[in-house]
Amino acid sequence: MKKALTVGSLKSQSAPAAASENDAPQKAEKASSNVAEPHENHPVPTLYFIQNGSAYSVRPDKDMTLLDSALQQGNELDFKCKKGTCGRCKVQLLKGKTILTEPNDQEKEKLDNLINQGFRLACQTRLK
Numbered sequence: 001m002k003k004a005l006t007v008g009s010l011k012s013q014s015a016p017a018a019a020s021e022n023d024a025p026q027k028a029e030k031a032s033s034n035v036a037e038p039h040e041n042h043p044v045p046t047l048y049f050i051q052n053g054s055a056y057s058v059r060p061d062k063d064m065t066l067l068d069s070a071l072q073q074g075n076e077l078d079f080k081c082k083k084g085t086c087g088r089c090k091v092q093l094l095k096g097k098t099i100l101t102e103p104n105d106q107e108k109e110k111l112d113n114l115i116n117q118g119f120r121l122a123c124q125t126r127l128k
């Protein structure tokens, strides 16, 4: 004997429960797990530079200057004005400079030809 199929007989017997507000944190956590984490094949950009004979490496924060990023990460850089006028924050970039913006007017005026040798004012230098 053939079994008759009806619309009701085709519905899943174990329908998933409706989503509740309690599911929201789990969904957010799952979504954030899709964000790429730093990996050895895709490392976080790092700047390497020297100031007054000491070497530093800093992972610049996109909304901060190189000086503020370095200070926040525990580097004791020399600086004074943070306005691009005293020149005390001058650093010489060694590696990673491609992620920085072009020198601004204060840097050009204060450093002149030193910019061509990789010198920058850490208080004025920002990420692209």
Ligand code: FES
Binding pocket: 079, 080, 081, 082, 083, 084, 085, 086, 087, 088, 089, 090, 121, 122, 123, 124
């Ligand atoms: S702290 Fe004075 S020029 Fe950067």
